[in-house]
Amino acid sequence: xxxxxxxxxxxxxxxxxxxxxxxxxxxxxxxxxxxxxxxxxxxxxxxxxxxxxxxxxxxxxxxxxxxxxxxxxxxxxxxxxxxxxxxxxxxxxxxxxxxxxxxxxxxxxxxxxxxxxxxxxxxxxxxxxxxxxxxxxxxxxxxxxxxxxxxxxxxxxxxxxxxxxxxxxxxxxxxxxxxxxxxxxxxxxxxxxxxxxxxxxxxxxxxxxxxxxxxxxxxxxxxxxxxxxxxxxxxxxxxxxxxxxxxxxxxxxxxxxxxxxxxxxxxxxxxxxxxxxxxxxxxxxxxxxxxxxxxxxxxxxxxxxxxxxxxxxxxxxxxxxxxxxxxxxxxxxxxxxxxxxxxxxxxxxxxxxxxxxxxxxxxxxxxxxxxxxxxxxxxxxxxxxxxxxxxxxxxxxxxxxxxxxxxxxxxx
Numbered sequence: 368x369x370x371x372x373x374x375x376x377x378x379x380x381x382x383x384x385x386x387x388x389x390x391x392x393x394x395x396x397x398x399x400x401x402x403x404x405x406x407x408x409x410x411x412x413x414x415x416x417x418x419x420x421x422x423x424x425x426x427x428x429x430x431x432x433x434x435x436x437x438x439x440x441x442x443x444x445x446x447x448x449x450x451x452x453x454x455x456x457x458x459x460x461x462x463x464x465x466x467x468x469x470x471x472x473x474x475x476x477x478x479x480x481x482x483x484x485x486x487x488x489x490x491x492x493x494x495x496x497x498x499x500x501x502x503x504x505x506x507x508x509x510x511x512x513x514x515x516x517x518x519x520x521x522x523x524x525x526x527x528x529x530x531x532x533x534x535x536x537x538x539x540x541x542x543x544x545x546x547x548x549x550x551x552x553x554x555x556x557x558x559x560x561x562x563x564x565x566x567x568x569x570x571x572x573x574x575x576x577x578x579x580x581x582x583x584x585x586x587x588x589x590x591x592x593x594x595x596x597x598x599x600x601x602x603x604x605x606x607x608x609x610x611x612x613x614x615x616x617x618x619x620x621x622x623x624x625x626x627x628x629x630x631x632x633x634x635x636x637x638x639x640x641x642x643x644x645x646x647x648x649x650x651x652x653x654x655x656x657x658x659x660x661x662x663x664x665x666x667x668x669x670x671x672x673x674x675x676x677x678x679x680x681x682x683x684x685x686x687x688x689x690x691x692x693x694x695x696x697x698x699x700x701x702x703x704x705x706x707x708x709x710x711x712x713x714x715x716x717x718x719x720x721x722x723x724x725x726x727x728x729x730x731x732x733x734x735x736x737x738x739x740x741x742x743x744x745x746x747x748x749x750x751x752x753x754x755x756x757x758x759x760x761x762x763x764x765x766x767x768x769x770x771x772x773x774x775x776x777x778x779x
Contacts, residue, residue, distance in 0.1 A: 472507035641679035
């Protein structure tokens with residue numbers, strides 16, 4: 368709970384509370400002004416009848432509204448002519464309700480409300496005002512009118528307000544839930560990232576420390592063994608240096624600090640530059656490595672040469688790393704419309720379904736023990752480069768059927 372309110376999350380709750388309060392206040396405001404408008408509409412008729420009642424005149428029954436009048440002591444004043452008294456006018460419950468409001472009316476306050484009244488088929492609009500004679504208040508008079516049409520209009524307002532309130536609240540809660548979920552995912556990613564960095568840095572450092580201590584204590588005196596230890600230290604140092612370089616590179620890419628100047632690029636030249644070091648490596652690793660004729664005849668593209676070479680070398684490095692002896696790595700290509708595609712495939716063990724959706728994440732490896740060679744950042748770097756070039760990178764793989772990476776490039 369403390370973490371929840373120590374973050375910016377409270378702003379979302381404030382917005383939700385303001386929205387709900389605004390909708391409710393709006394509904395009440397509509398009701399208030401609606402009743403006020405009805406009072407202004409009916410008040411002239413009530414004033415006219417009130418003047419007649421003060422003069423002692425009596426009115427005839429009307430189906431439009433009901434008139435009730437009382438003196439200051441709550442005694443009912445007969446306002447209807449003989450034989451024209453409406454049935455509702457004689458209802459004791461009606462009298463009790465109106466008399467309960469009489470003190471406010473006598474004090475000079477006008478009354479206007481919509482409420483249930485016995486004898487009416489629906490709710491009634493009730494307005495009241497004082498009776499005065501010679502400047503002195505002698506009682507109060509009420510006008511009651513069926514509110515069926517008024518209530519229907521008011522219900523329409525309520526429906527709009529509360530539907531808007533419900534939909535708006537659901538939308539805000541959905542965004543809030545999404546925000547909380549993404550926040551939790553980002554927090555978990557941050558923890559995993561820190562844990563992975565710690566693990567990746569710890570392994571080579573532990574090896575370097577252990578070997579250095581052994582050499583410093585002169586535990587090993589055999590020159591051949593000493594040279595072997597130095598060789599391991601150099602290899603682990605290089606591994607550590609590569610990891611740090613990849614972390615810095617990924618950080619620069621994600622903060623858009625890297626330059627991505629585009630120009631017309633000879634695709635064949637790019638492929639040859641990326642493939643050259645791996646052609647030598649293929650013989651040492653007993654792998655078949657080939658560039659198809661389609662790839663060799665790929666048309667010029669509009670991109671950044673150095674960055675495309677970097678991406679291809681990352682993909683080739685992964686392919687060589689996971690392809691067993693006597694396996695095959697292939698660079699193929701094809702063109703579709705204004706796009707060219709470069710395809711790097713291997714016939715290695717493939718990538719499991721559990722790992723595939725996160726393959727472009729940081730430190731994601733098929734070897735979850737992190738014992739395989741590499742920083743686990745290569746594919747994350749490749750994806751960042753392709754995104755900033757405005758291109759796509761995708762992967763297709765099945766366990767036991769090899770892996771295929773495809774990058775798109777705009778044709779020149």
